[in-house]
Amino acid sequence: GETRASMDATVSLLDELDPWTFTINLFTPHPGSILHEELQGQGRLVSGAWKEALVGNPSRVSDAELRGLLRRTYLRRYLAPRRAVRVLRSQPDALGALRSGLQLLAGFATPRPAA
Secondary structure (H helix, E strand, C coil): CCCHHHHHHHHHHHHHHCCCCCCCCCCCCCCCCHHHHHHHHCCCECCCCHHHCCECCCCCCCHHHHHHHHHHHHHHHHCCHHHHHHHHHHCCCHHHHHHHHHHHHHHHHCCCCCC
């Protein structure tokens, strides 16, 4: 599992590389999968709702802290003024692309209630 230090290093690398796009995924063991059954049997699923389930990790990063880091990283990287200028300069329909991006990010801007 990742530690808070390795997560921070990943965010720093994103800042350094400044990629056009990126994706960060949270591991979700889907019901019916072998891994879901194994983790459930080991008591390692942190919350009951499978769509919200995170697998416990040794760094003791809480669900709320992990989701907060993810949300802050996406918002900071995708809403950076430098990025907006790049999009506006490179897209024929820049305002439409920006509007679509903001709609996508709206889902990350709303904190989820604690489980």
